[in-house]
Amino acid sequence: MKSSAKNIVLKSVDDIFQTEENRADAQRERVQEIPLDQLKPFKNHPFKVRDDQRMLDTVDSIREYGVLVPAIARPDPEGGYELISGHRRKRGCEMAGLQTMPVIIRDLDDDAAVLVMVDSNIQREELLPSERAFAYKMKLEALKHQGARSDLTSSQLGTKLRADELLAQQAGESRNQVQRFIRLTELISELLDMVDERKLAFNPAVEVSYLKRDEQRMLLEAMDAEQTTPSLSQAQRLKKFSQEGRLTEEAMSAIMSEEKKSEMDKVTLRSDTLRRYFPKSYTPKQMGQTIIKLLDVWQKQRQKNQER
Known part of the structure; x- marks a missing residue:
């Protein structure tokens, strides 16, 4: 009978005397x-x-x-x-x-790497809407993959959370708000940049994200022509027209050329226009106070003229 001694592998002295603490x-x-x-x-x-x-x-x-x-x-x-x-x-x-x-x-595998990457950055206060939007989208996909593989969204009590619910919980947002941020990823880059630059408000931007890409480009041209951005009401109507297949260039132009109620009640004077009439040392507050005083004088003068 052949000896099997040659198959025996002896541990080194270091292995024998290595403690659990050393191995850990x-x-x-x-x-x-x-x-x-x-x-x-x-x-x-x-x-x-x-x-x-x-x-x-x-x-x-x-x-x-x-x-x-x-x-x-x-x-x-x-x-x-x-x-x-x-x-x-x-x-x-x-x-x-x-x-x-x-x-x-x-x-780390791809999904675990995404989770670490997003979680390491998502709590920064100065995040742009586009950054939060794509981060939420990437993390949601990673959570869905993990859930499909190993049910990582289950708690010890056996309550299983949907991936978007888990993401919302971890982000401190409502599930609807998370989904609204993710909708921004459907915007063309020019419109998304406008959201980051606060030229296009968040809520109208979410509605505009439902427009087809060619419709979004058409909207860019309409915004440039009218020198305005859509209000929430206008964006909702644009979305409705798009879903009904009625968003023609004429329909979009008609919606975008409407005068917003907020603009009807507002008079805007550019600061560079006003600066011509005030000393350089005047603050915006001082300029406003002076304008009100001058308007009071003007109003009293008009009243006197009407009484004659």
């Missing part, structure tokens, strides 16, 4: 200094990295204190790493002249 420590995530040129942006990352004043403040902080919170990345099969959280910190490091930044490397 070996599996803990560690912060590594990763070269910036090895960090690639997350695919379809919805959060914009802007070289604004906040970025300049971040650069100053990095120069003085370094990167206080490590970024999170995952290995890229094609080499290097895909950045999941820390795009603004990476840009700050580049502007500060650094070559590396501290990063935690995690093995």
